[in-house]
Amino acid sequence: MNLSKDLIAASSTPLVLGIIAEGETYGYEIVKRVEELSGGVMNWTDGMLYPLLHRLEQQGLLVSRWGAAKDTGRKRKYYSVTQLGQQTLSEQRQQWQVINAALNRIWHDMAQGANDDYLPA
Template sequence: MRIDKDLVAASATPLVLGILAEGESYGYAILEQVNQLSRGRMQWTDGMLYPLLHRLERLGHVSSTWRVSEGGRRRKHYLITESGRAALAERQAQWSVVAEALDQVWRGATGPVAKGWA
């Protein structure tokens, strides 16, 4: 299944902030977690993730530090800030409204999707 890029873009910020709310992480690990959470149905790329992380950092929603892994590789680690936690809470509230509205529409739908014509 291909997920429309508008939906990917709309969900990217809350996904990244949600992942970072669980703890500090670095780019590749975030990509892997999105892949795992979506059961392989969302394949993000570096070119999509890093501009988002940089934007979130400019907004003050995440902070970053360079760390050296056990293997000697330098990685930029990202951590959610208090501002990021507030932004995440706001996004969660927004998504709850959208999800509830969609659920109501889809449960009451009588068009092609409800009849299996999609």
């Protein structure tokens, strides 16, 4: 399946905020979590993720710190959600729930209409 760029762009902020709200994390883990959550359909690149992380940080939704990885000692940038980020995530969650419910209703109605087409007269 090939997801549209518009849909990926629209969903990227709530996805990233939601993932980071699970606990402090870094870029590679975010990319892997997106892939896991999407069943392998969404394969983000560094070029897509890091500009988003920087933008969210500039907006005050995230904070970052440099730290060493426990396993390798490599330097990594870890991200956490701010209080403003939590509020934004909550608002976006409500918005996406409205959109999801509307889509589910229309698809249900479409399926019912398709079934009605095959009913005997």
